[in-house]
Amino acid sequence: MQNEVDLTPDAAVRAVMKDILGLSQEQVDEFTSETELFGALPELDSMAVAGLLTELEDRLDIMIDDDEVDGELFDTFGNLVAFAEMKVAE
Amino acid sequence: MNSSIEFSSYPIGEFHELCLLAGKPSRPKILIVPPLFDEMNRMRRMLIDVMRSLANWEISTCLMDLPGTNESMLPRDQASLSLWQESVQSCADHMETNHIASFRGGILAVDLLPAADHWQFSPIKGRTLLRTMMRTRIASDKESGVITKVSELEELAKTKPVELAGNQINPTLFSELQSAHPPELQNQRVARLLTDSKPCDIGLEGSALWLRAEPDSDISLSKAIAKDLADWIGQ
Known part of the structure; x- marks a missing residue:
């Protein structure tokens, strides 16, 4: 087995968004903290959000309590990264 | 070929x-x-x-x-x-x-x-699959104005089939998935x-x-x- 490598919260969120939306690396690299998500991206429906949360838990080895998840979290890419960073630091 | x-x-x-x-x-x-x-x-x-x-x-x-x-x-x-x-x-x-x-x-x-x-x-893990499906169910319930909790779904799934993200999961499958690695x-x-x-x-x-x-x-x-x-x- 190869060694585990650490994935930063920013990189993990970017990778998961890339996979959900089917974007290229260049496209997802252009995401900034102001990039709008929910509402701006039709692919990001409730089912995709469910997959996204579980995938972030899996990749970052965190647990997300669903009570912590509200609409604002998915307003922007920056909100989501900040949330992931907070969970990793816990 | x-x-x-x-x-x-x-x-x-x-x-x-x-x-x-x-x-x-x-x-x-x-x-x-x-x-x-x-x-x-x-x-x-x-x-x-x-x-x-x-x-x-x-x-x-x-x-x-x-x-x-x-x-x-x-x-x-x-x-x-x-x-x-x-x-x-x-x-x-x-x-x-x-x-x-x-x-x-x-x-x-x-x-x-x-x-x-x-x-x-x-x-x-089986639990991870269940988690995504339960989250999807909870989100779709929420859109219809019903508040469902993970603990309620887990309790319900002990005795009868639950509908999770379009799948009917019976109590046996639910409990098998919960512990499957x-x-x-x-x-x-x-x-x-x-x-x-x-x-x-x-x-x-x-x-x-x-x-x-x-x-x-x-x-x-x-x-x-x-x-x-x-x-x-x-x-």
Whole structure:
């Protein structure tokens, strides 16, 4: 087995968004903290959000309590990264 | 070069389930166990592309349907993990293959073949699959103005089938998935995506198609998987 490598919260969120939306690396690299998500991206429906949360838990080895998840979290890419960073630091 | 794909079947108990054969159909070299639930639909195209690539290298494969999924006549609410495990064993026996390539939740169904050679793509715990499906159910309930909690669903699932993201999960399957872990097998090779930080034998470049809103293909990932499978069986 190869060694585990650490994935930063920013990189993990970017990778998961890339996979959900089917974007290229260049496209997802252009995401900034102001990039709008929910509402701006039709692919990001409730089912995709469910997959996204579980995938972030899996990749970052965190647990997300669903009570912590509200609409604002998915307003922007920056909100989501900040949330992931907070969970990793816990 | 033979990249044609045809339907076949394998016996499980009194029933037959469908499977797809690619390459030299009489005796497939590798049995492919698909992901579970929605992930199967989202990754099927990718798996078929893997089968076509391998057929071009004269490596034949069989992609099985698990009872109660895809084209199966078994009612979906009667499926269980133990039945899926039996069906993988039965299909491997029928096809006389000792090489099992399982994907995502499908890895949870290979327990009964500890002596076979296993290739596994992105292993996942049963609990993780349930978690995503429960979150989807909770989100869709919320959109209809109903507040549902994970603990309520877990309680309900102890006694009757629950509907989770379009799947009827009976109490047996629910409890089996809650405790199901990818088995640690003697002869196993684990592949993951490069963006996955967990330990593996090989990291492959590609997309997590199981997250995609619609089923999609990823030709370069399919080719990378096919190449690693070919190396794995020594061909």
